[in-house]
Amino acid sequence: MSPPPVAWRTETVPVAGIGLHLAHAGSGPSVLVLHHDIGRPEPSPFDDAIARACSVLAPSHPGYDRSSRPDWMRSVRDVAVVYQWLLGERDLTRDLTLVGLGFGGWIAAEMATMAPRAFERLVLVGAMGIKPERGEIADQALLSYIDYVRRGFADTRAFDRLFGAEPPTSVLEQWDLNREMTFRIAWKPYMYNPTLPYLLGGVATPALIVWGRDDRIVPLECGERYAKTLPHARLEIVDGAGHFVDMEQPDELARLVTRFITEG
Amino acid sequence: MHLMYFTEQPMSAYDEKAGLDFGATALMFSNRHFDPVAGSRLYNEYLEHYRLAEEVGFDGIMLNEHHNAPFCMQAKCNVFASILAATTKRVKLVLLGNPLPLADNPVRLAEELAMIDMVSRGRLVSGFVRGGGQEQLAAGVNPAYNRERFEEAHGLIIKAWTQTGPFRWEGAHYQHRVVNPWAVPLQTPHPRVWIPGVLSKETIIWAAKQRYPYIALSTEIQATKKIWELYDKVAQETGYAGGPEYRGYLQRCHVAETEEKAMANAKQFMWMQGEFTGLAHPVWSSPSGYFSPSYRTAFVEYAVGRRSNPRGASFGDQIQNQQIVAGTPKTVIPKLRRLLEETRPSIMGFWASDGFVSNEDTKTCIRLLGQEVLPALRDIGKELGLWSPFEANAPTSIHFSEPARPKEPR
Numbered sequence: 001m002s003p004p005p006v007a008w009r010t011e012t013v014p015v016a017g018i019g020l021h022l023a024h025a026g027s028g029p030s031v032l033v034l035h036h037d038i039g040r041p042e043p044s045p046f047d048d049a050i051a052r053a054c055s056v057l058a059p060s061h062p063g064y065d066r067s068s069r070p071d072w073m074r075s076v077r078d079v080a081v082v083y084q085w086l087l088g089e090r091d092l093t094r095d096l097t098l099v100g101l102g103f104g105g106w107i108a109a110e111m112a113t114m115a116p117r118a119f120e121r122l123v124l125v126g127a128m129g130i131k132p133e134r135g136e137i138a139d140q141a142l143l144s145y146i147d148y149v150r151r152g153f154a155d156t157r158a159f160d161r162l163f164g165a166e167p168p169t170s171v172l173e174q175w176d177l178n179r180e181m182t183f184r185i186a187w188k189p190y191m192y193n194p195t196l197p198y199l200l201g202g203v204a205t206p207a208l209i210v211w212g213r214d215d216r217i218v219p220l221e222c223g224e225r226y227a228k229t230l231p232h233a234r235l236e237i238v239d240g241a242g243h244f245v246d247m248e249q250p251d252e253l254a255r256l257v258t259r260f261i262t263e264g
Numbered sequence: 265m266h267l268m269y270f271t272e273q274p275m276s277a278y279d280e281k282a283g284l285d286f287g288a289t290a291l292m293f294s295n296r297h298f299d300p301v302a303g304s305r306l307y308n309e310y311l312e313h314y315r316l317a318e319e320v321g322f323d324g325i326m327l328n329e330h331h332n333a334p335f336c337m338q339a340k341c342n343v344f345a346s347i348l349a350a351t352t353k354r355v356k357l358v359l360l361g362n363p364l365p366l367a368d369n370p371v372r373l374a375e376e377l378a379m380i381d382m383v384s385r386g387r388l389v390s391g392f393v394r395g396g397g398q399e400q401l402a403a404g405v406n407p408a409y410n411r412e413r414f415e416e417a418h419g420l421i422i423k424a425w426t427q428t429g430p431f432r433w434e435g436a437h438y439q440h441r442v443v444n445p446w447a448v449p450l451q452t453p454h455p456r457v458w459i460p461g462v463l464s465k466e467t468i469i470w471a472a473k474q475r476y477p478y479i480a481l482s483t484e485i486q487a488t489k490k491i492w493e494l495y496d497k498v499a500q501e502t503g504y505a506g507g508p509e510y511r512g513y514l515q516r517c518h519v520a521e522t523e524e525k526a527m528a529n530a531k532q533f534m535w536m537q538g539e540f541t542g543l544a545h546p547v548w549s550s551p552s553g554y555f556s557p558s559y560r561t562a563f564v565e566y567a568v569g570r571r572s573n574p575r576g577a578s579f580g581d582q583i584q585n586q587q588i589v590a591g592t593p594k595t596v597i598p599k600l601r602r603l604l605e606e607t608r609p610s611i612m613g614f615w616a617s618d619g620f621v622s623n624e625d626t627k628t629c630i631r632l633l634g635q636e637v638l639p640a641l642r643d644i645g646k647e648l649g650l651w652s653p654f655e656a657n658a659p660t661s662i663h664f665s666e667p668a669r670p671k672e673p674r
Binding site: 141142143144145146169172173176177179180182183184187188 | 292401404406407408409546547548551552553560561563564565567568570
């Protein structure tokens with residue numbers, strides 16, 4: 001039997017001159033879910049699963065999907081500050097868990113360094129933001145929209161199931177718009193902030209680092225470094241998942257996240 | 265008319281099969297396939313061709329640059345312009361052009377160009393381009409700010425050329441504590457600027473607003489007419505009348521002693537268009553943010569193989585629609601007349617050969633163009649009133665109404 005559908009409410013709020021698109025659902029502990037670089041036009045099964053146990057706030061990043069593009073924005077830290085602004089204005093920071101998926105994980109990590117004791121918990125899933133010492137972060141500038149997203153799955157049949165073997169042009173156009181915004185704020189250095197590792201040591205927030213065993217976008221060594229550098233972190237590796245753990249193993253990831261939020 | 269000689273400087277001496285196997289001859293196609301021995305020979309042959317072009321009567325030599333691809337060996341047009349500044353006497357050195365967004369220090373470009381202008385005794389025409397999509401990747405420059413960087417770098421260079429320093433520049437993409445280059449151009453108010461392009465409406469509109477001639481790169485006649493419609497409309501809105509002195513065209517044109525030979529050699533124009541070796545990689549040639557948003561659907565579909573290259577057409581089609589002209593002087597002149605009558609450019613570039621066309625055949629082509637085709641075109645140009653910016657004493661730009669001229673001694 002499939003679980004009951006989750007009722008999402010949406011609104012667009014002004015922050016820093018941006019029309020920020022927000023989706024919320026559920027009740028319980030507060031969770032901010034930050035999406036991948038490819039965007040998330042609609043709430044996903046993973047978002048639904050979290051919303052069954054928590055009160056979820058899921059924004060579209062500035063310039064992604066339905067949020068307007070701030071022409072002035074130049075860095076991932078700018079995005080992090082916009083979210084701090086949003087949370088501060090709504091008095092949401094206390095008791096909040098940040099869940100960052102891939103690129104969203106980088107934003108969450110930046111937010112944690114800005115307010116090292118403010119958040120309840122931090123979850124980083126296949127997070128960008130740290131330069132690998134051995135491998136490389138897969139560069140979407142060199143890959144087609146389809147090849148890049150396919151590469152994020154351990155089993156590409158999961159891609160076919162979610163997007164179709166040949167995603168419609170409208171989906172590709174949205175990926176292109178989101179990719180353009182990613183370039184605007186994370187072109188060089190590509191997908192990491194060289195100063196971030198030096199700042200993570202001050203983060204007092206308990207952290208769960210989750211990595212798909214077959215992540216071919218961000219090497220697992222980055223997860224190991226996050227786990228080592230953040231003072232209160234542990235690493236969980238999910239089998240049968242690539243970079244998009246939330247899309248490939250949504251229930252398993254939701255189980256890990258909700259257990260982490262509710263454990264003492 | 266202003267008649268220029270052009271070559272892409274093809275580096276055809278590499279293993280074609282390797283290119284076919286790799287599936288693209290761009291960006292990531294390994295430079296282990298580059299042979300510097302052949303490169304040295306070819307660079308020197310190209311220099312010989314340029315000097316021959318001056319000898320047989322061309323008015324200008326058009327130079328360009330590309331990166332990380334065998335279809336063009338010229339990685340820095342200012343290098344060849346520097347050599348030609350010293351080794352030619354009469355021809356204009358028409359750079360079409362320096363890719364501005366790729367420059368991290370446009371002041372340095374302003375200096376280099378000023379040096380070329382002085383060494384050549386005021387023969388520089390300094391065109392500017394955005395650079396190809398894959399070149400943003402080759403240079404590590406953000407494609408999403410390509411047009412912003414183009415416009416800002418242009419503004420900085422023109423200011424460095426026309427206002428005395430020192431001044432400070434605090435822009436969105438360029439910040440300079442001190443702009444005060446010691447070398448400034450010989451020509452005043454500044455060397456002429458021509459803008460080449462092929463697809464983006466934004467570039468045509470920008471050129472027309474600046475009152476800079478626009479050079480259509482081998483577009484099909486009907487498309488070329490649309491370009492001039494748009495240019496003339498913007499010119500009128502800007503407060504001047506468009507016309508031949510603002511119109512340039514780059515024509516692929518191979519001439520030989522016989523039709524058969526000309527046609528066989530002209531097929532080499534397809535070499536860089538992908539028929540033989542594959543040219544562009546659809547993803548690398550159109551990075552997100554680089555192309556015009558009005559073409560987003562087309563480029564997205566091209567990038568995943570759902571649409572053919574918006575720039576591509578077969579050899580037969582291009583002969584038919586005159587994007588490629590080939591033959592003996594006698595047969596190409598009427599075709600070129602048609603182009604001049606229908607689109608009325610005063611600036612014409614002749615892209616004379618490509619790919620594997622031999623050194624001897626290229627020289628024959630240049631000679632035949634100079635001796636037989638150019639004089640005929642000059643007559644047609646007079647008949648049709650196609651006066652070049654030099655002949656028409658056209659303003660240097662919307663901001664400077666006087667024509668560019670070498671400064672007189674004080």
